[in-house]
Amino acid sequence: MERVLSRALGAADYADAFYERRVVRSFRLQEGRVHEAGLSVVSGIGIRVISGDRAGYAHTGDLSERALLETASVAALIAKDGAARVASIRIPAHPEQAVSVYGTTHSSLAAESATYVDLLARADIAARAYDPRIRSVNASISDELQDVVIATSDGRYVTDRRPLVTLAVQCVAQGTERGTGFCGDGGRSGLDVLLERSPEKLAREAARIACVNCDARETPAGVCEVVVGAGSGGVLLHEAVGHGLEGDFNRQGTSLYSGRMGERVASELVTIYDDGDVPCERGSISIDDEGTPGQHKVLVENGILRGYMHDRLNARLMGGTSTGSGRRQSFRVMPQPRMCNTYMPAGTSTFEEIVGSVKRGIFAASFAGGQVEISKGDFVFMLAEGYLIEDGKLTAPIRGASLIGNGPDVMNRVVMVGNDARFATRHYTCGKGGQYVPVGVGMPTVKLSSVTVGGSSVGS
Amino acid sequence: MEAELDLARSAVDVAVRAGAHEAEATFSVARRFSTEARDKEITKLEQSVSRNLSLRVFVSGAKATLATSDFEADSLAAFVREAVDAARYVAGDEFGGLPDLALVAPSDAGLGMYSGDVTTRKAASKIGDALELESIARAADARIVNSGGSRVLDTDATIVLANSNGFAGAYRASSALFATSPIAQDGANKLVGSYGTASRSYGTLEAVGAVAAKAAHRALGMIGARKPPTMRCAVIFDRDVAASVLGDIFAAINAANVSLGNSFLIGKIGERVGSELATIVDDGRLPHALGTSPFDAEGVPTGRNVVFERGVLRTFLYDTYYGRKLGAASTANAAGGGIGPNNFYLEPGPGTPQELIASTRRGILVMDTIGFATESVTGTYSRGARGYYIEDGEITHPVDEFTIAGNLVEMLAAIDAVASDLVFDQPIVAPTFRVAEMTVSGGA
Numbered sequence: 001m002e003r004v005l006s007r008a009l010g011a012a013d014y015a016d017a018f019y020e021r022r023v024v025r026s027f028r029l030q031e032g033r034v035h036e037a038g039l040s041v042v043s044g045i046g047i048r049v050i051s052g053d054r055a056g057y058a059h060t061g062d063l064s065e066r067a068l069l070e071t072a073s074v075a076a077l078i079a080k081d082g083a084a085r086v087a088s089i090r091i092p093a094h095p096e097q098a099v100s101v102y103g104t105t106h107s108s109l110a111a112e113s114a115t116y117v118d119l120l121a122r123a124d125i126a127a128r129a130y131d132p133r134i135r136s137v138n139a140s141i142s143d144e145l146q147d148v149v150i151a152t153s154d155g156r157y158v159t160d161r162r163p164l165v166t167l168a169v170q171c172v173a174q175g176t177e178r179g180t181g182f183c184g185d186g187g188r189s190g191l192d193v194l195l196e197r198s199p200e201k202l203a204r205e206a207a208r209i210a211c212v213n214c215d216a217r218e219t220p221a222g223v224c225e226v227v228v229g230a231g232s233g234g235v236l237l238h239e240a241v242g243h244g245l246e247g248d249f250n251r252q253g254t255s256l257y258s259g260r261m262g263e264r265v266a267s268e269l270v271t272i273y274d275d276g277d278v279p280c281e282r283g284s285i286s287i288d289d290e291g292t293p294g295q296h297k298v299l300v301e302n303g304i305l306r307g308y309m310h311d312r313l314n315a316r317l318m319g320g321t322s323t324g325s326g327r328r329q330s331f332r333v334m335p336q337p338r339m340c341n342t343y344m345p346a347g348t349s350t351f352e353e354i355v356g357s358v359k360r361g362i363f364a365a366s367f368a369g370g371q372v373e374i375s376k377g378d379f380v381f382m383l384a385e386g387y388l389i390e391d392g393k394l395t396a397p398i399r400g401a402s403l404i405g406n407g408p409d410v411m412n413r414v415v416m417v418g419n420d421a422r423f424a425t426r427h428y429t430c431g432k433g434g435q436y437v438p439v440g441v442g443m444p445t446v447k448l449s450s451v452t453v454g455g456s457s458v459g460s
Numbered sequence: 461m462e463a464e465l466d467l468a469r470s471a472v473d474v475a476v477r478a479g480a481h482e483a484e485a486t487f488s489v490a491r492r493f494s495t496e497a498r499d500k501e502i503t504k505l506e507q508s509v510s511r512n513l514s515l516r517v518f519v520s521g522a523k524a525t526l527a528t529s530d531f532e533a534d535s536l537a538a539f540v541r542e543a544v545d546a547a548r549y550v551a552g553d554e555f556g557g558l559p560d561l562a563l564v565a566p567s568d569a570g571l572g573m574y575s576g577d578v579t580t581r582k583a584a585s586k587i588g589d590a591l592e593l594e595s596i597a598r599a600a601d602a603r604i605v606n607s608g609g610s611r612v613l614d615t616d617a618t619i620v621l622a623n624s625n626g627f628a629g630a631y632r633a634s635s636a637l638f639a640t641s642p643i644a645q646d647g648a649n650k651l652v653g654s655y656g657t658a659s660r661s662y663g664t665l666e667a668v669g670a671v672a673a674k675a676a677h678r679a680l681g682m683i684g685a686r687k688p689p690t691m692r693c694a695v696i697f698d699r700d701v702a703a704s705v706l707g708d709i710f711a712a713i714n715a716a717n718v719s720l721g722n723s724f725l726i727g728k729i730g731e732r733v734g735s736e737l738a739t740i741v742d743d744g745r746l747p748h749a750l751g752t753s754p755f756d757a758e759g760v761p762t763g764r765n766v767v768f769e770r771g772v773l774r775t776f777l778y779d780t781y782y783g784r785k786l787g788a789a790s791t792a793n794a795a796g797g798g799i800g801p802n803n804f805y806l807e808p809g810p811g812t813p814q815e816l817i818a819s820t821r822r823g824i825l826v827m828d829t830i831g832f833a834t835e836s837v838t839g840t841y842s843r844g845a846r847g848y849y850i851e852d853g854e855i856t857h858p859v860d861e862f863t864i865a866g867n868l869v870e871m872l873a874a875i876d877a878v879a880s881d882l883v884f885d886q887p888i889v890a891p892t893f894r895v896a897e898m899t900v901s902g903g904a
Contacts, residue, residue: 025546054502078504116549179838180722221863255650399835452861453901456842
């Protein structure tokens with residue numbers, strides 16, 4: 001490895017190698033029976049060379065020394081016009097094992113196929129039994145174990161073993177129309193976490209949402225007060241603020257938060273953290289994909305911008321240190337600054353106080369996902385479950401609603417924060433630059449004083 | 461391609477020896493070059509070859525899949541055996557299994573899928589293209605002050621398919637892409653304009669200057685944007701956004717979704733769903749188009765299928781499994797373990813997008829959307845959007861921070877104008893088209 005990194009480093013500032021072996025087992029159930037089994041194996045090494053703000057990259061699935069040296073040479077092309085200097089790289093004889101923030105990492109490997117199949121069958125039965133309006137149930141389970149080894153030209157040599165389990169249930173119910181409901185659970189642990197939290201509970205929640213949606217009415221379009229539900233409301237933080245605080249966009253000056261450190265960017269009720277070290281949470285990492293430990297980060301504190309999320313490249317160029325945010329989808333791509341588990345801590349209001357304060361508005365109980373354009377900061381969130389609020393009470397369910405706004409503008413409209421902070425029970429995967437990584441989000445119930453609600457019905 | 465075919469055949473053999481009744485292996489070798497320029501510098505340079513094997517095995521119609529990048533013989537054999545073993549936990553299925561195929565694979569001759577220039581063009585020239593994209597976009601106007609980068613990317617992929625019935629087929633395909641995202645400063649706001657396009661060859665790719673100019677125009681065009689009022693009005697989808705609407709329609713004609721009750725088009729074959737102008741086709745054999753291939757992921761020869769004929773729904777799109785299940789032949793749409801498009805497109809109309817705008821009394825031209833809220837079950841459609849306000853046939857000002865919403869059934873029925881600007885630069889494409897009325901949610 002020292003020879004490979006020396007070849008890669010050449011005249012550059014920094015080089016690293018990322019080895020990955022990831023095995024994912026999955027089963028999918030539809031129409032009451034197990035429909036498909038899947039097995040996926042990703043194995044290889046990626047070599048990166050950094051020279052100033054330039055990065056060269058190459059990868060190979062062939063782990064022979066010859067192939068690795070060749071891969072290092074290709075990665076090094078980016079820096080070939082740099083000033084040559086003697087590179088002396090020393091790497092410890094054995095990699096250091098990262099301190100784990102995960103649950104069990106070995107039980108899954110020994111699991112029999114029957115264990116997965118049984119979990120799916122239990123979810124299917126529970127969802128169908130929930131309500132006669134349930135017409136179809138689709139359930140899937142995936143169980144992943146990723147081993148990584150990271151070696152860097154500045155002598156870091158670390159290894160990590162990352163488990164990730166996911167159980168997802170989707171139901172379709174027939175009422176006045178068809179409605180869908182989705183629920184997912186899991187985290188960085190073995191299958192035991194799914195058994196503990198009960199597949200039946202998860203399935204009934206998906207069935208409940210489908211039943212709500214099959215009798216939902218069209219969403220009224222326009223501007224109104226919005227109450228965002230605890231848990232998956234954290235998507236709001238992820239999209240409206242989180243992406244804009246990723247180091248690459250801020251170094252390049254392409255984010256609307258660029259150069260605004262220490263300034264007010266949200267209402268003083270808003271505090272946002274991004275933590276890589278929450279035990280067993282979906283977005284947690286003992287170390288990131290550059291070997292930096294996952295950690296607690298304050299992004300916004302009482303409305304003031306406090307920190308960006310950095311990988312090593314952007315930290316070095318901006319004169320800071322990595323926040324353990326360098327993540328990548330696989331050995332075939334370079335790491336980018338990414339979020340882990342983004343959340344807002346609890347405030348003081350109760351759920352009843354918050355809803356009770358709204359004369360006419362929308363309760364966004366949970367989100368299917370969202371998207372942001374980071375330069376101007378405009379975002380959209382799609383509701384998975386929503387209701388009208390009339391005279392301080394939840395009334396009719398609504399379908400097809402979305403919220404649209406601008407990050408800082410909406411975060412300035414946070415006027416109440418609930419005491420019920422929790423992580424989402426849906427599972428989210430974040431996409432950036434074509435790379436997908438698992439993330440967590442969390443939030444207490446929050447009231448926004450006015451937001452544009454995208455719906456299809458117009459009228460008074 | 462014999463070495464690649466041998467590897468695919470040997471994986472099939474291992475599966476059959478492990479007890480699979482049928483097996484099919486796809487082996488792909490893809491060389492990829494990618495570079496990014498920002499300002500006057502190259503900031504990223506990536507070159508690699510990816511090798512992937514995907515295997516489908518059937519035991520009494522029960523299916524298991526394996527995708528791997530580890531070809532070390534012992535480890536590959538162990539994973540193949542594990543996949544066959546996992547299939548025993550899957551329910552037996554009378555519709556599962558390989559397609560009935562002729563053993564001679566259809567040829568890729570005449571399909572124009574490969575151009576040698578993605579490999580012969582020197583890296584220095586590709587890097588030069590990226591730098592030029594960046595410099596032209598930045599020089600377009602003093603208000604363009606930054607950029608999200610300019611990219612040049614190409615691929616050269618060989619794909620082979622072998623199955624336990626003796627089928628063996630192979631083809632080679634190339635692609636080249638230019639994309640850039642300049643940023644215009646508008647007071648405190650940063651406005652990105654993105655444009656990118658792809659082709660089978662550098663020789664036929666839209667010129668660097670044109671790509672950069674379009675992107676710059678998109679960024680500058682948004683200066684001074686404001687929220688439109690909440691209203692019902694005509695919505696014109698620019699061709700990139702039009703393609704994404706076609707993507708939502710594809711989900712509803714995907715036979716897997718139809719079979720599982722996840723489509724708003726269930727039971728509507730033979731019915732008039734769209735307007736007279738809605739002719740939507742899936743064609744896997746258009747020369748040089750990016751969705752073209754001689755056969756699909758199961759080896760079924762591609763062809764042309766008219767999905768909507770002047771608004772009338774004629775067929776869903778099937779792979780072998782859902783074809784058997786729903787009583788139809790495969791339309792050669794097997795892709796990546798599911799059902800995917802070949803070249804899925806809306807037939808173009810006679811006029812230019814400018815003429816289409818000129819014929820619009822009041823409406824919004826949508827240039828970008830964000831979000832992905834489409835319920836395939838009901839056809840409910842909602843997106844965040846930005847674009848231009850149109851009054852009396854003229855673009856009056858840019859608009860942003862609003863949503864457009866409707867229902868895909870109603871949108872298909874309300875297509876009242878289709879322009880001529882169809883370009884096959886991705887598998888799902890559409891020309892600019894107009895929907896007579898949708899809901900715009902903006903300000904009061």
